[in-house]
Amino acid sequence: xxxxxxxxxxxxxxxxxxxxxxxxxxxxxxxxxxxxxxxxxxxxxxxxxxxxxxxxxxxxxxxxxxxxxxxxxxxxxxxxxxxxxxxxxxxxxxxxxxxxxxxxxxxxxxxxxxxxxxxxxxxxxxxxxxxxxxxxxxxxxxxxxxxxxxxxxxxxxx
Numbered sequence: 001x002x003x004x005x006x007x008x009x010x011x012x013x014x015x016x017x018x019x020x021x022x023x024x025x026x027x028x029x030x031x032x033x034x035x036x037x038x039x040x041x042x043x044x045x046x047x048x049x050x051x052x053x054x055x056x057x058x059x060x061x062x063x064x065x066x067x068x069x070x071x072x073x074x075x076x077x078x079x080x081x082x083x084x085x086x087x088x089x090x091x092x093x094x095x096x097x098x099x100x101x102x103x104x105x106x107x108x109x110x111x112x113x114x115x116x117x118x119x120x121x122x123x124x125x126x127x128x129x130x131x132x133x134x135x136x137x138x139x140x141x142x143x144x145x146x147x148x149x150x151x152x153x154x155x156x157x158x
Contacts, residue, residue: 010081010090012046012053012056012091012093014053015132016097017132017136018065023119024116024117026117027123028112028114029107029113031111038125039125039126042060044056044064044110057094058070061101064108065103065106066104069098069100075097076094076095077097077132077135080092095135097136097140119137
């Protein structure tokens with residue numbers, strides 16, 4: 001392989017689908033551009049060479065929503081890599097379903113506001129987050145607690 005090859009790499013983000021009752025999800029209102037003032041999934045950029053995508057997801061969840069979770073409670077449900085999905089450049093988004101979380105939702109950091117929306121009453125959302133939301137509601141939410149039992153072999157009897 002020639003030594004003079006240069007690679008241009010895309011940035012990576014983690015976005016999170018956080019539900020309360022399976023019929024809706026939490027969105028955050030963006031405080032900064034791009035899409036300032038629009039609703040979006042909580043999430044943000046990976047700190048390259050410092051953390052894994054899962055750690056970035058956990059950090060961003062805490063920073064933007066005040067909610068806490070663990071790596072074991074994250075389920076990767078989609079990767080979105082359209083070079084035009086973010087006006088800042090090529091950004092590959094990794095979308096996680098948060099299976100369980102703790103805390104009281106409160107907007108912080110890059111989030112101006114946090115609000116719970118029913119699926120049938122969603123606002124317009126930033127980036128291509130509607131694809132992720134639709135994928136969750138069309139393919140994953142129907143399984144509810146069964147996902148945890150199947151994937152994590154949990155004994156869920158609450």
